[in-house]
Amino acid sequence: MSSTTAGLLQVGLLLLALAVAHRPFGDHLARVYTGDRHLGVERAVYRIARVDPDSEQRWGTYALGVLGFSFVGAALLYVLQRAQSVLPWDFGRGAVPPGTAFNTAISFVTNTNWQSYVPETTVGHAVQVLGLTVQNFVSAAVGLAVAVALVRGFTRQRTDRLGNFWVDLTRGVVRVLLPVSFVFAIVLVAAGVVMSLESGVDVDGQTVATAPVASQEAIKELGTNGGGVLNANSAHPFENPNGWSNLVEVFLILLIPVSLTRAFGTMVGDRRQGRVLLGVMGALWGAVLALVWAAEAHGLRPFEGKELRFGIPSSALFANTTTATSTGAVNSAHDSFTGLGGGGLLLNMLFGEMTPGGVGTGLYGILVMAVIALFLAGLMVGRTPEYLGKKLGRREVTAAAVSILVMPTVLLLGAGITAVLPSTPAALGNPGEHGLSEILYAYASASNNNGSAFAGITVTGDWFQASLGVCMALGRFVPVIAVLCLAGSLAEQRKVPVTAGTVPTTGPLFATLLAGAIVLVAALTFVPALALGPIAEALL
Template sequence: MSPLVAGLVQVGIVFAALAVAYRPLGDHMARVFRAESHTKLEKAVYRFARIDPDAEQKWSTYAYGVLGFSFAGIVVLYLVQRVQSVLPFDFGRGNVQPGMAFNTAVSFVTNTNWQSYVPEAVLGHAVQMIGLTVQNFVSAAVGLAVATALVRGFTRSRTDRLGNFWVDLTRGTVRILLPIAFVGAIVLIAFGVTMSLKSGVDVDGQIVANAPVASQEAIKELGTNGGGVLNANSAHPFENPGEWTNLIEIFLILLVPVSLTRTFGRLVGDRKQGYVLLGVMGVIWTAMLAVIWTAEANGLRPLEGKELRFGVPGSAIFADATTGTSTGAVNSLHDSYTGLGGGAALLNMLFGEMTPGGVGTGLYSILVMAVIAMFLAGLMVGRTPEYLGKKLGRKEVTAAAVSILAMPAVLLAGAGVAAVLPSTRAALNNPGAHGLTEILYAYASASNNNGSAFAGITVTNDWFQSSLGLCMLFGRFVPIIAVLALAGSLAAQRKVPVTAGTLPTTGPLFASLLTGAVVLVAALTFVPALALGPIAEALQ
């Protein structure tokens, strides 16, 4: 079988698996966030935390909950790393240094999972399990909660309530992420992913690092987290032994973001609305896959930086999935990609985490872009824009604009400063256009809460640790606050009736408009920087 046919078969398997899971999982998530009753486990959690699960919140209170919970997570995770030496299974690795502990705490709480360290040399199993794995669940659940709150903004009328953050957080964790991750971990173990509390195994007299991999591997992909237990991440045979585990992990990465479009359609009472969003996500994702795959297959060194057990097709599909979402896991070295292939992976992140984006973040990001697209349509026809029966006035468009501009602002500011600092340039392993691409990729990854890296840049100095940490914080929480403010404004409105002048949002016209808006915003924002980096490299 030729590599092209083998690759197409792999894509077909992933698409078929997603198609099978799309309806049942999408409907299940809709039921979870519409349910009025609570399970016994959930009630126990609410009693312990002294939460009234039946008390709904204003958007500002909901936002305070998100920020407070995330800040507490940063503090706890930071402290756990700083006292690692007194925890079990530390293997004498000592306490994590303050700058690295701060960067890691921010990274995992913001669902970025950027790692500026070698996991098997720095972290013990206790920190991995009680620190990082827990955040892999709850940071993804925060994204689900915010997306659900925004959808409620569209479906509710004349109210200032968006639900209860603590209920949405608990349900997303207990009813959605935990069960799927549990099954996913068992499947991965069955296919050869390791699960051990030993620090390593003896292979022909050489100690190879080991860890409780499968349990974190499942949620790192499912929750679009991406931080690896081992430094080689999903290129390591303990994390990703072969072609079938590679496909399973790609499936887990895409599963929730794709299925959430079905959830959205169910919650707003029109499944076609979800299909349109899915179509836009799918068109852009497939186009970027074609670019990455073609660039790498026709490069001068097509197998450089790629595991032979995956080859170009398996590596390209994984790279497209991990940068099209906010996962950041890698099964190949993106730094070794061609200028065009690496640039396409970078552009995937610059689209703004919506093709299909992360768990929850993909849905609310593309809905924000839908608001922008309808605003542009309104300008063209001279009519007050509306979407899903809600008028889009100054407050709504301002909130949407803040949400989509936050990421470019911190990305370009951070990369611009880094590009002129002597200490930063000294950290680059490559000069010229490729070196600039490494800087852009690092800040794009942090600002989009992706976490993948070109790996051709050393990011352990104080500037990188602090600046990338700040990019993660602003890139995560400024859009969340703006999205919740948008949700609150929408929920306060009454629904307007559909008229002859209403632009239909379930057909190819709106899908084309939304696709164009996604591409146009990214192009207008980033083409100058891309021209100096990956485009210049590709043209050399």
């Protein structure tokens, strides 16, 4: 069987698995966030946290809950890393340096999981389990909560309440992330993924690091986190031993973002709305996959240095999926991709990671873009735009605009300043156009809360640790505030009836409009930078 045939078979199996899971899992997500009953374990959490689960919050209070919870989580994770030397299972690795601890704390709390350190020599199992793994669960649950709050903004009328952040957070962890991660951790162990509390094993006189990998791997992919227990991430045979484990991990990455479109359609009472969003996401995901696959299979650069463990089709599928979501896991070195192939991966992030995007972030990202697309359509026909019966006025469009402008602002500022610093050339693994691509990729990854890296750039210096940390924080929390403000404004409105002037949002016209807006915003913002980096490299 040729590699192309095998690759197409993998893609077919992946799409079949997602199609089977889409309906039941999407409906489960909808029930989780619309039901009134609280589980016993959830009530115990509410009592300990002194939370009234039956009360609801305004958008500002909901946002303060997100920010406060995330700030405390970052502070605790920072302290945990700095105190590693007194914790069990530290294996003599000592306290994590301050700059690295700061960057890592911001990274995992924002669901970015950018890693500027070597896990095998820097982080012990206690920090890994008590700090990083916990954040993998709760940071993903925060993204789910914000997405659900925005959906409630569309479904509710004449109210200033969006739900309860603490309830949404708890349900996301208890009813979605924990049970699915538990099941797939067992599946991954059965596939050969390592699960051990030992620091390593001796092989021919060399120590090979081990860790509790399988439990981390499951939530790392399911929560679109991406941080590896081992430095090579999902390219390491202990994290991703074979083709079956590779396919399972890609499935986990896409499961929640894809199923959330079904949950959205169910919650708004019109499943066609969710199918349109899924169609746009899938079309752009498939288009970039074809671009990356073709570029790697027929690239003009020499083939030496290519990652061959999984082959071009599986590497392209994994890389395209991880950059189209906010995952950041890698099963091959993106630095070894061709100029055009690497540019495709970068383009996924520049789309805003909504094809299909991360857990929660993909859904609220594409809904914000839908608001922008309908606003542009309203300008063309000369009427106030509407979406799902809600008028999109100045306040709503302003919140949407702020949400989509944050990422390019912090990305281009960070990359521009870095490109002219005298110390930057020493940090780059490659000169010229490829070096610029490495810088763009690093700041795109941080600003989009992705976490993957070209792996050809050294980011351990103080400037990179601080600037990338700031990009991660701004790229996560400013859009969250804007999205919750948008949700609050929508919830206060009364639904308006459909008229002859209402743009239909369930057919190919709206799908084309939405896809065009995603591509247009990315093109107008980033073409000059791309022309100097990956496009110039591809033309050499």
